[in-house]
Amino acid sequence: MAISESDVRHVALLARLALTDGQVSSLQTELNSILGHIDELQGLDLADVQPTAHALEVTNSMRPDVVKPCLSRELALRNAPEAEGGAFVIPAMAGAGEDV
Amino acid sequence: MAKDRLSEVLERYEAVIGLEIHTELTSLKSKMFCGCPVEFGGEPNTRVCPVCLGLPGALPVPNEAAVEATVLAGLAVNCDIALWSQFHRKQYFYPDMPKDYQISQYDLPFCSGGHLDVEVDGDAVFQRVDRDSEEEYTARIGITRIHLEEDTGKMIHVGGAEGRISGAEKSLVDFNRAGTPLMELVSEPDIRTPEEARRFAQKLRLIMLTLGVSDCSMEEGSMRVDGNISIRLRGEIELGTKSEIKNMNSFKALHDALAYEIVRQADLMDVGERVVQETRHWDVGAKRTSMLRSKEEAHDYRYFPEPDMVPFAFTEEWVESIAQRVPELPDAKRERFMGTWDLPKYDAVVLTSDLAMAGFFEAAVAQTGPARAKSVANTMINDFSAHLNAEGIGVDESPVKPSMLAELVVLVDDGTISGKQAKEVFSAMVKTGEAPAVIVEARNMRQVSDTSAIEAVVDAIIAANPDEVASYRGGKIGLVGWFVGQVMREMRGQGNPKVVNEVLRRKLG
Numbered sequence: 001m002a003i004s005e006s007d008v009r010h011v012a013l014l015a016r017l018a019l020t021d022g023q024v025s026s027l028q029t030e031l032n033s034i035l036g037h038i039d040e041l042q043g044l045d046l047a048d049v050q051p052t053a054h055a056l057e058v059t060n061s062m063r064p065d066v067v068k069p070c071l072s073r074e075l076a077l078r079n080a081p082e083a084e085g086g087a088f089v090i091p092a093m094a095g096a097g098e099d100v
Numbered sequence: 101m102a103k104d105r106l107s108e109v110l111e112r113y114e115a116v117i118g119l120e121i122h123t124e125l126t127s128l129k130s131k132m133f134c135g136c137p138v139e140f141g142g143e144p145n146t147r148v149c150p151v152c153l154g155l156p157g158a159l160p161v162p163n164e165a166a167v168e169a170t171v172l173a174g175l176a177v178n179c180d181i182a183l184w185s186q187f188h189r190k191q192y193f194y195p196d197m198p199k200d201y202q203i204s205q206y207d208l209p210f211c212s213g214g215h216l217d218v219e220v221d222g223d224a225v226f227q228r229v230d231r232d233s234e235e236e237y238t239a240r241i242g243i244t245r246i247h248l249e250e251d252t253g254k255m256i257h258v259g260g261a262e263g264r265i266s267g268a269e270k271s272l273v274d275f276n277r278a279g280t281p282l283m284e285l286v287s288e289p290d291i292r293t294p295e296e297a298r299r300f301a302q303k304l305r306l307i308m309l310t311l312g313v314s315d316c317s318m319e320e321g322s323m324r325v326d327g328n329i330s331i332r333l334r335g336e337i338e339l340g341t342k343s344e345i346k347n348m349n350s351f352k353a354l355h356d357a358l359a360y361e362i363v364r365q366a367d368l369m370d371v372g373e374r375v376v377q378e379t380r381h382w383d384v385g386a387k388r389t390s391m392l393r394s395k396e397e398a399h400d401y402r403y404f405p406e407p408d409m410v411p412f413a414f415t416e417e418w419v420e421s422i423a424q425r426v427p428e429l430p431d432a433k434r435e436r437f438m439g440t441w442d443l444p445k446y447d448a449v450v451l452t453s454d455l456a457m458a459g460f461f462e463a464a465v466a467q468t469g470p471a472r473a474k475s476v477a478n479t480m481i482n483d484f485s486a487h488l489n490a491e492g493i494g495v496d497e498s499p500v501k502p503s504m505l506a507e508l509v510v511l512v513d514d515g516t517i518s519g520k521q522a523k524e525v526f527s528a529m530v531k532t533g534e535a536p537a538v539i540v541e542a543r544n545m546r547q548v549s550d551t552s553a554i555e556a557v558v559d560a561i562i563a564a565n566p567d568e569v570a571s572y573r574g575g576k577i578g579l580v581g582w583f584v585g586q587v588m589r590e591m592r593g594q595g596n597p598k599v600v601n602e603v604l605r606r607k608l609g
Contacts, residue, residue, distance in 0.1 A: 053405030061161065069135075070147050087256070
């Protein structure tokens with residue numbers, strides 16, 4: 001399974017990355033090299049192995065429904081480039097959709 | 101929209117509707133993956149922390165009560181509970197979501213494969229033109245899944261039209277809501293009419309309220325309904341192109357938006373145009389939907405297992421322990437009301453469609469005894485409901501308490517006051533919050549049922565009106581009403597009408 005140039009451009013678009021043609025080319029090479037390692041796994045017989053998302057043999061790690069202290073608003077907004085009325089300010093978004 | 105236009109369209113086209121219903125778990129104390137409190141509103145960004153702000157290095161940990169509430173909800177709507185499940189990351193860019201991904205569930209949700217039975221009666225039965233009968237019917241609506249995720253923040257768009265994002269100069273983001281535990285239920289496309297959609301959403305809301313997992317406020321957005329809808333010619337098997345409708349913020353809006361959309365799609369197909377797959381926004385003021393975005397911009401979410409969280413392995417015993425916590429659900433309660441107190445279905449439906457109403461009824465009947473249950477139901481469905489509607493208040497906000505309504509029912513039932521007087525006492529009760537017996541005493545309204553007292557008045561009236569007595573005895577039977585009026589006036593309305601009638605007929609006859 002090889003990654004095409006258009007795959008790279010598509011993923012870059014989704015990740016909002018502006019890549020030069022040179023970067024697209026080098027990233028395509030790098031990504032294909034990473035996928036090459038995956039191909040080695042494809043050669044193994046994994047019929048009896050469950051898909052694994054975690055290396056740990058741990059399940060059901062949860063916390064009780066208990067309230068903890070929040071950040072102060074001043075601290076929460078400290079790194080914001082712009083704030084107004086206690087809210088983070090976002091510049092106008094061209095062609096923005098709406099989602100929930 | 102004219103109802104006849106919709107029914108004309110439904111004669112030719114069948115609608116295929118599926119709903120996506122988001123419910124915030126507002127009854128929880130803390131957010132989905134952090135300890136910030138779950139509340140509505142408040143000053144912006146005062147309930148935030150590194151986790152719900154998506155700051156680098158923060159570690160989200162799932163709220164156990166949110167997982168339990170979701171499984172509880174799944175069991176209440178007949179879902180299977182997955183013994184192996186996990187969270188996934190759903191990637192998309194939007195400023196109300198600080199991590200640029202939402203922690204959600206993908207192919208391993210907690211609940212799947214359930215259903216709800218939805219009763220449709222009244223005028224809306226006509227929407228199912230494929231049914232020959234005008235009788236009420238029950239539609240079984242499949243539930244594909246219920247999964248758990250985190251809610252987003254809230255944005256205020258400044259400088260655009262109607263607070264919409266398009267054309268806005270800038271947007272203000274408040275992350276207080278970000279990370280609120282959010283359940284998403286996806287229905288099968290089994291819904292065929294706007295009314296079925298409304299009934300499904302109403303029933304689901306009542307179930308969630310019964311479970312106590314959410315306040316389900318459509319106004320405050322703790323319950324949000326989106327719809328997927330397409331139409332096809334009747335008899336056609338292949339599905340039409342669907343549109344997704346958002347911003348249906350009330351049950352009426354849900355119904356009206358879907359009805360509008362059925363007609364809009366039919367108008368396109370009637371002139372040979374095709375329906376475009378897109379997301380549309382319901383404008384409640386203009387009563388129309390408009391395009392929000394086309395599916396060409398559809399998101400590619402690139403789900404992958406959430407690496408910050410380990411999977412969930414539930415045992416059958418654990419699921420059973422949650423099942424034990426499912427309380428009496430609305431259908432069962434309605435049946436119990438009909439069975440225990442012999443109430444007609446209509447009464448049972450009205451009383452059990454609101455949790456507070458049902459609780460009020462049970463408290464009042466506990467006081468009056470089961471024999472007077474029907475009288476309690478009547479008073480609640482008529483006077484009490486009219487009073488709540490007139491004041492625009494909920495059951496718990498009324499000055500009328502169950503004990504007061506029960507007392508009033510008993511006063512009528514034992515003949516202390518007449519049904520007509522009861523109306524007056526009820527009005528006074530609403531105004532003053534005083535107990536019925538106090539009002540009856542203060543206004544000297546006690547009904548006179550004592551036969552000898554009534555006989556004395558009747559004798560006097562008969563003696564004073566020999567001409568009318570002669571006419572009556574001559575065959576003008578209808579004059580009895582006039583005599584009743586005379587007696588009641590003499591008794592200042594406090595004569596027991598039944599006894600007065602009986603004495604009059606005896607003495608005149």
